Amino acid sequence: MTERAATAAHDVGFTRPWSGHLQSVDRALGLRDLDGAKRAWESAHLAAVESLSWEGLIATGHAWLRIGGATGARHTAEATARRAYFAALYRACRENSFDGILHAAEAFHDLGDREVVEECLGLAELQVDGEPTRKRLSTLESRLRGAPEADSRPRADGVAR
Numbered sequence: 001m002t003e004r005a006a007t008a009a010h011d012v013g014f015t016r017p018w019s020g021h022l023q024s025v026d027r028a029l030g031l032r033d034l035d036g037a038k039r040a041w042e043s044a045h046l047a048a049v050e051s052l053s054w055e056g057l058i059a060t061g062h063a064w065l066r067i068g069g070a071t072g073a074r075h076t077a078e079a080t081a082r083r084a085y086f087a088a089l090y091r092a093c094r095e096n097s098f099d100g101i102l103h104a105a106e107a108f109h110d111l112g113d114r115e116v117v118e119e120c121l122g123l124a125e126l127q128v129d130g131e132p133t134r135k136r137l138s139t140l141e142s143r144l145r146g147a148p149e150a151d152s153r154p155r156a157d158g159v160a161r
Contacts, residue, residue: 017047017048017050017051018047018051018056021040021043022040022044022060024040024043025040025041025044025066025067026066027040028040029066029070034067034071037067037070041060045064052091053091053095054088054092055088055100055103057084058085058088058100058107061081061082064077064084065077068080068081078111085108088107089120092104093123101127102124102136102137104120105117105121105140106144108120117144121137121140121141121144124137124140125137
């Protein structure tokens, strides 16, 4: 690994302390080590909560859905993912993060929660500060509002329902 690559990896680990734990989740899932995946997820979630940013909470919500899919408990996993997504939405709003609100909208869309998606889109509207953000919001609104029902869409873990 070059010095630049090592520095970049260190910076990501520093600014995203949950990322290494999420890699461990995926490695464990690849080995079908569900207990190891859950332990790594707990570490990732704790790091995400401690980080005070929205990104880690969205990422850990997605990871929990992958774990739920691997255990055949996707439906049960959605409640934990939903809590992580709501916490991320709260943090994104607190930070006035347009990107964070859009990511939360997409996460709730993946859960099939149209009502919360609409709330997120309304919150994002409040963050629009020019034509580029207006266009991004409009594009996302079209995609999320025009999507088929949740049962026929791919899940957050990429597996068809």
